[in-house]
Amino acid sequence: MVMNSPILLIDNKKENYLYKEAMKTLRTNLQFCGKDIKTVLLTSCFPGEGKSDIAFHLAEELGKAGEKVLLLDADIRKSVYLTRYMVTNEVNGLSQYLSGQIKNIVEIIYPTNYEKMDIIFSGPAAPNPSELLGQPIFRKMMEQMRSYYDYIIVDTPPAGSLIDAAVVGRACDGALLVIESGKSSYRLEQKTKNQLEKSGCQILGAVLNKVDIRQNWYYGKYKSYEAYVKPKKGRT
Ligand SMILES: Nc1ncnc2c1ncn2[C@@H]1O[C@H](COP(=O)(O)OP(=O)(O)OP(=O)(O)O)[C@@H](O)[C@H]1O
Numbered sequence: 001m002v003m004n005s006p007i008l009l010i011d012n013k014k015e016n017y018l019y020k021e022a023m024k025t026l027r028t029n030l031q032f033c034g035k036d037i038k039t040v041l042l043t044s045c046f047p048g049e050g051k052s053d054i055a056f057h058l059a060e061e062l063g064k065a066g067e068k069v070l071l072l073d074a075d076i077r078k079s080v081y082l083t084r085y086m087v088t089n090e091v092n093g094l095s096q097y098l099s100g101q102i103k104n105i106v107e108i109i110y111p112t113n114y115e116k117m118d119i120i121f122s123g124p125a126a127p128n129p130s131e132l133l134g135q136p137i138f139r140k141m142m143e144q145m146r147s148y149y150d151y152i153i154v155d156t157p158p159a160g161s162l163i164d165a166a167v168v169g170r171a172c173d174g175a176l177l178v179i180e181s182g183k184s185s186y187r188l189e190q191k192t193k194n195q196l197e198k199s200g201c202q203i204l205g206a207v208l209n210k211v212d213i214r215q216n217w218y219y220g221k222y223k224s225y226e227a228y229v230k231p232k233k234g235r236t
C-alpha cells in the first residue's frame with residue numbers, strides 16, 4: 001500500500017521563545033519517563049486550556065529531537081488542526097477508519113513538512129465519538145502504530161465533561177493533564193485525574209499553561225516560563 005504524499009502544515013502563530021523552551025522541557029521530561037511510555041494523551045478538565053497547541057508543539061519538538069512521532073487527533077468532536085495549520089487538501093481521518101469507511105490505516109497517515117512527524121487528522125465529525133474510540137479497532141490500531149513510532153501524541157477533548165479521553169486512555173501508556181493557570185480547582189483536577197486512572201491510564205504529569213508571568217513572580221523569577229511543565233512518572 002502506498003503512503004499518502006506529505007502534507008504542508010503552516011504555523012502562522014508568532015513564535016514565543018518561552019513557550020518553545022517550555023515545550024523542550026516537556027519533551028525532555030517525557031523522554032525521561034522511559035521507553036515504555038510511547039503513547040501519550042493530552043487532556044484537560046475544561047475546553048480551551050491549550051491541549052491541541054501543546055500536543056502539536058510537543059510532537060514537533062520530539063521530531064526535532066530525532067524521535068519518529070505521530071500526532072493523532074482523537075478529538076472527533078471538534079478538530080482544529082486542518083484550519084489552524086491551513087491545510088487545504090482533502091484528507092482522510094480517524095473517524096473514517098474507526099467506522100470502517102477506510103480499511104487500511106496507511107490511508108489516514110500523512111507525513112508532514114515537520115521533521116520526523118506524521119499526522120492523523122480526526123476526520124469528519126461523527127455523532128458517536130466515544131463509541132468509535134471505544135471499539136477494539138482503536139486499541140488494535142494503537143498497538144500496531146507503536147512498532148512504527150517512538151512516540152504517539154494523542155489530542156483529546158476535555159475530560160471534565162466528556163468520556164472520550166478516558167476511553168482513549170485505555171489504549172495509552174500515559175496522560176498529560178493540561179491546566180490553564182487560574183481556571184480550575186484542586187478538586188476538579190483531582191476528579192479528572194481519578195477518572196483517567198480508573199481507565200487504567202497513568203498520569204505522567206501536568207502542564208500548567210497560560211501562566212501570566214507578570215503576575216506569577218514565582219515562575220518569572222525562576223525561568224519566566226509561560227507554560228510550566230513537570231511530568232513525573234507514577235502518581236502525582
Ligand atoms: N500558552 C498560551 N498562551 C496564550 N494563548 C494560548 C496558549 N495556549 C493556547 N492558547 C490559545 O488558547 C486557545 C485554545 O487553545 P487550544 O485549541 O490548544 O485548546 P484546547 O484545550 O485544545 O481546546 P479544546 O478543549 O476546545 O479542544 C487557542 O486560541 C490558543 O491559541
Ligand SMILES: [Mg+2]
Pocket residue numbers: 051052053075080155156157
Ligand atoms: Mg483541542
